[in-house]
Amino acid sequence: MATTTATITLSSTDLLSDELALTTTSTLTQTGTATGIEHTTGLAMKTITSTAKGTASGQVVLYTADDFAAIPYLYVKNLATTAGHKIFIYDDTTSGDPLQFQLDAGDFGFIPMHGDKTYAAYASNNPTKMEFMVLGKDQ
Amino acid sequence: MATTTAAVTLSSDLLSDAMSVTASTTCMKAGTSADGLDQLEYAVVEIATGDEYDLVCTTPTAAKASKLFVKNHSIDETYYVAITQNAQAIGRLYGGDWMFIPADFHDAAADIAITSNGGTNKIEYALFHEGTVLTTT
Numbered sequence: 001m002a003t004t005t006a007t008i009t010l011s012s013t014d015l016l017s018d019e020l021a022l023t024t025t026s027t028l029t030q031t032g033t034a035t036g037i038e039h040t041t042g043l044a045m046k047t048i049t050s051t052a053k054g055t056a057s058g059q060v061v062l063y064t065a066d067d068f069a070a071i072p073y074l075y076v077k078n079l080a081t082t083a084g085h086k087i088f089i090y091d092d093t094t095s096g097d098p099l100q101f102q103l104d105a106g107d108f109g110f111i112p113m114h115g116d117k118t119y120a121a122y123a124s125n126n127p128t129k130m131e132f133m134v135l136g137k138d139q
Numbered sequence: 140m141a142t143t144t145a146a147v148t149l150s151s152d153l154l155s156d157a158m159s160v161t162a163s164t165t166c167m168k169a170g171t172s173a174d175g176l177d178q179l180e181y182a183v184v185e186i187a188t189g190d191e192y193d194l195v196c197t198t199p200t201a202a203k204a205s206k207l208f209v210k211n212h213s214i215d216e217t218y219y220v221a222i223t224q225n226a227q228a229i230g231r232l233y234g235g236d237w238m239f240i241p242a243d244f245h246d247a248a249a250d251i252a253i254t255s256n257g258g259t260n261k262i263e264y265a266l267f268h269e270g271t272v273l274t275t276t
Contacts, residue, residue, distance in 0.1 A: 007149075008237060010208060015143050100229050109239060112232055
């Protein structure tokens with residue numbers, strides 16, 4: 001069985017009176033079990049060319065609803081280097097395409113998703129590069 | 140200006156070659172690379188089964204940056220908290236799982252709520268932000 005871990009470190013020496021040094025690791029498992037996840041889409045890098053959501057072309061689909069069994073884990077990073085060049089990730093399944101996350105240049109996110117919604121991205125600037133990966137159990 | 144960094148490492152032996160994906164970011168205010176997020180809400184709470192709790196209560200202000208870290212400290216892997224944003228499901232954190240999401244929570248329709256399932260879940264969360272409208276007593 002494969003072992004997959006996700007570690008985050010949040011640190012600051014001047015935000016609080018004392019140093020902030022928060023590190024935590026999660027072993028990624030199949031829902032409700034101690035069995036490790038088995039599949040990944042692999043790391044992808046794509047260029048977003050759309051500056052709007054909905055029917056416009058040029059958006060990037062990060063994940064298609066029900067592609068993986070719950071819970072798939074989404075890693076995403078905005079590869080832009082200019083501040084203000086944002087990526088907007090929205091729920092393309094729900095009516096109205098509600099906005100979920102906003103990643104400014106250099107930002108990353110790690111989200112254990114429900115798995116039953118399609119996620120797509122558009123950007124404030126054309127083009128904007130991003131990288132992403134889904135980990136979980138394919139179905 | 141405070142400097143706060145967030146770094147993630149994803150490691151696995153799922154593939155033929157070892158996978159190690161790393162990323163790091165300095166948490167900045169919206170649209171700038173010169174001014175870091177300088178406000179923080181950091182807490183640990185226990186939430187009983189079925190209870191819904193507003194993790195982030197938003198107030199409408201100009202667009203600003205926020206970074207939210209949430210971890211479920213439950214040791215039972217069947218326990219979980221459901222995370223919603225403006226009543227839309229965005230994820231579930233089972234025992235031991237964590238999430239880190241950059242977003243703009245400074246909008247009346249962008250509040251984050253969590254609902255406990257399976258049993259009492261102990262949740263740790265940190266919201267790095269650049270200000271909100273405080274409630275007058």
